[in-house]
Amino acid sequence: MLTNADVDHVAGLLTLRERQAFNLYATARVLQVLESNTIFNVLDSRLVERISLPTDVRTGIVDTNGHSLGLEVDAFPIPGKIALYLEDPHSENMGSVDQDTIGIQVTDSTGGGRFFYLPGCASMPKELGERLKNAELVLMDGTTWIDDEMSQQGVGEKTARRMGHMAISGDSGTIRAFKDLNVARKVFVHINNTNPVLNEGSDEYKATLKAGWTVATDGLELTV
Amino acid sequence: MLTNADVDHVAGLLTLRERQAFNLYATARVLQVLESNTIFNVLDSRLVERISLPTDVRTGIVDTNGHSLGLEVDAFPIPGKIALYLEDPHSENMGSVDQDTIGIQVTDSTGGGRFFYLPGCASMPKELGERLKNAELVLMDGTTWIDDEMSQQGVGEKTARRMGHMAISGDSGTIRAFKDLNVARKVFVHINNTNPVLNEGSDEYKATLKAGWTVATDGLELTV
Numbered sequence: 001m002l003t004n005a006d007v008d009h010v011a012g013l014l015t016l017r018e019r020q021a022f023n024l025y026a027t028a029r030v031l032q033v034l035e036s037n038t039i040f041n042v043l044d045s046r047l048v049e050r051i052s053l054p055t056d057v058r059t060g061i062v063d064t065n066g067h068s069l070g071l072e073v074d075a076f077p078i079p080g081k082i083a084l085y086l087e088d089p090h091s092e093n094m095g096s097v098d099q100d101t102i103g104i105q106v107t108d109s110t111g112g113g114r115f116f117y118l119p120g121c122a123s124m125p126k127e128l129g130e131r132l133k134n135a136e137l138v139l140m141d142g143t144t145w146i147d148d149e150m151s152q153q154g155v156g157e158k159t160a161r162r163m164g165h166m167a168i169s170g171d172s173g174t175i176r177a178f179k180d181l182n183v184a185r186k187v188f189v190h191i192n193n194t195n196p197v198l199n200e201g202s203d204e205y206k207a208t209l210k211a212g213w214t215v216a217t218d219g220l221e222l223t224v
Numbered sequence: 225m226l227t228n229a230d231v232d233h234v235a236g237l238l239t240l241r242e243r244q245a246f247n248l249y250a251t252a253r254v255l256q257v258l259e260s261n262t263i264f265n266v267l268d269s270r271l272v273e274r275i276s277l278p279t280d281v282r283t284g285i286v287d288t289n290g291h292s293l294g295l296e297v298d299a300f301p302i303p304g305k306i307a308l309y310l311e312d313p314h315s316e317n318m319g320s321v322d323q324d325t326i327g328i329q330v331t332d333s334t335g336g337g338r339f340f341y342l343p344g345c346a347s348m349p350k351e352l353g354e355r356l357k358n359a360e361l362v363l364m365d366g367t368t369w370i371d372d373e374m375s376q377q378g379v380g381e382k383t384a385r386r387m388g389h390m391a392i393s394g395d396s397g398t399i400r401a402f403k404d405l406n407v408a409r410k411v412f413v414h415i416n417n418t419n420p421v422l423n424e425g426s427d428e429y430k431a432t433l434k435a436g437w438t439v440a441t442d443g444l445e446l447t448v
Contacts, residue, residue, distance in 0.1 A: 007238055007241065007263060007266050010263075011235070011238045011239075011263075014231055014235045014238075015235075017231065018379070019379055019380055037261060037262065037263060038261065038309050038310055039231060039234075039235075039261060039263060039309050040309075041308075041309040041310075042231050042308070042309050084265075084266070085262050085263050085264075085265040085266050086262055086265075155242070155243055156243055
């Protein structure tokens, strides 16, 4: 399941080309990006079914035989960005097209728990906050600590906002945005290599934990 | 330096997108494939110069400051294939376009040795054999052992030939084709995971060594 078409989300499809059968879920908008790019023809259409994921309805997820996986997904558009490589350098419009980026809620349809997954999220409008309120678990965009982190470290010019991400810290940051949402477990994912929260000795890491957040690590397992 | 545009050659460019400066050499034909695919826009054109590599002349290789690397390359068209993902399923023409696939000879312009690199090669016409004759070192397409290896192992339908590769064994295979070329060191590279030469206990591995070939391994270092 792809939550947008940016290269860090879709490049892995190229390593799934060795005749492995799976279902690929994404919005019609993201599927159109894949469809219009010949390189994704490496996914054999007889083995990989591309399934359009509607937003704002609940979708039962099935395996390649059409059998239920016991999971249901609610996909919903969130503030994001057109994939950076699709930007028209001659256009002023660098904004998001509807369904460029989604968040998802995954529910165990056999009666278990549920969680939210939003690896890219450009801002937190009120209705998104309402949706996340009182959630048991949210995996959230933790790309950068501050908005201009990449330029401060001399590794890029784009701000987090410019790339479709909220920063973790600050008045318009993620920690502040979640302050009153009463989410039981909050985990940062999609963390850029410039982000000081990856350093467990840093003040930023300690501040993140103190604010009630977990910083995801390779191999992390979560149960709901 | 790309010797063709197939996905196993170009997908790695997506992991070189983190603002690393380098020069990208390829034929005009392969550069056109990259140019026409927006996903390669992740390579910032201010950092990555795409340099057209002419065939059948010697080209001095330079770093990103235009300084010589002390290496010269002779690129030459060889039998190959249009990248599989670029095939038109409605066309009968699955053959190669000129410059889809090249071999290269790399020469130490400070007076050292030279070697050939041909990771994809669909057949060995007489003029290619003449070019390789008496070479000190050739790194050669070792994709499959037999032509229909993928279908025999139930992991694919395409033959080696269909993918633009010679098989190692057999009357039209690579070992036979090199038999009278008097190449001092012959190394198989670009070996598919179905190829039994990867198993050092196999008869095919032993036959390959007996025929005077080396099977490349990760970390292999060669000096010319």
